[in-house]
Amino acid sequence: MPQTKSNPAPAALEVRGLTKRYPAFTLDHVGLTVPAGSIVGLIGENGAGKSTTLNAVLGVVRPDEGDIRLYGRRQEKWTGADRARLGVVVDGGGYPDALTPDRLGRVLGDCYPGWRPDRYADLLARLGLPGGQKIKSFSKGMRAKLALAAAMSREAQLLVMDEPTSGLDPVVRDDILDLLLEFVQDENHAVLVSSHITADLEKAADSIVFLHGGRTLFQKPIDELRDRYGILQCGAAQFQALNKKDILAWRKLDYAWQVLVPDREAAAQKYKNAAVDAASIDDILLLYVKGETP
């Protein structure tokens, strides 16, 4: 079917109202969109629900409520062909230690009809991974690279990655980010990646989904967060005088208030005596998690 304005191409991944109840935690109506051709970063404190969200997307946990669509197809109706469009990279790789990359390639070649052994061999060589060496001798970085090489050597269109860069040195992280950026050069491809390393997301992601306490706080383009959000530092009197509509979150430090504002230029103009600086994703995360909201 041709894509028109009235019939736009479906997002690579659409999650609506995703709910999963555990005795001690509830993922509460989480929603997010991963447009085709983009990288979406999933952030939040430990226990915010990132892994549960990704596991629900992958079908590892079964949601109590909600709608998950992969390129417009509801999860309940996914076939093998739909699942083949998913590439998965989990922390630690997920591949048995006793295998070698060469053997893993043969296993995955039997599992996926669209497996590309030439592409896999190229990626192993490019990433410096020895094909005949057992995975148990691999460093964490090598395992992460192997998982990515395996996910990118077939017809996967959406990569779902759970903390792929955690515990890796900056060089390996940079290699992985390069591969992700290369992957989304194809406008039908997309990446959903959870990470605690927000610097990586600032480099590669197009938008950020922020989960807090099992709920989606927001999904915003990274440019908006980077270019518009700001941290306003002020004293008690000035804080009381702030228009509450200008405040997204605040935090009281020893002698000052830190206030997250959605438009730092407007805030700087309006509150001339206050210092307004750019906000990093870490700043935003900290203020929402450790601070208060209006």
Add this chain to the structure above:
Amino acid sequence: MKGLLRKDLYLIGAALPLACLAILVGGGCLSILVSANVFIVIAPVVFGLMALTTINTDRRVGWGRLAVTLPGGAPRAIAGKYLLYLLLSAAGLLTGVLAALLGTALLEGFGADTFGIFLAIGLTLPLLSGAVGLPAAFLLGEDQSMIVAMLTYPLISALFVGMVFAIGSVLPAAAALTALSAAAFALSWALAVRLLPRRDVR
């Protein structure tokens, strides 16, 4: 399915020499004490246990999560384990039968009735144990699932003795229990493929 089996066979390949040594030493000693036919019981049980351990290995390394996302999804991943268990148990049974035939020829002379009883036990033990142990391995943690698998062996032995007393003859009881265990394994397979994918992957 082929890829899943290939992966598991790669894993098992590393443990195979040790398993064969265990069968040889255990079976060899019991052959001298009891009968060389014990190979028919020991070999399929040891081979079947190797299939069970792959489920726990998968869980430990995170493959269990990945397997659900493969084109065949959770039902095929579960069916793959049942098939692996059946193939390994069959390979164990064949190995055990060959070892028993060789052993009895060398040590005691072949006895059709004794061989038949051991063959029935060699079929019953892995099938009934697998019918319980495989779903337990998916549902429970590593330690608990191994305990369940181990507990099935004395229970099956008790069941066997009970059947013999109920029917009044060993060979018909052995045949009946073999048929029952085959049916239990098939039922377990059918239910597991249908019901286990409805649960979260542990």
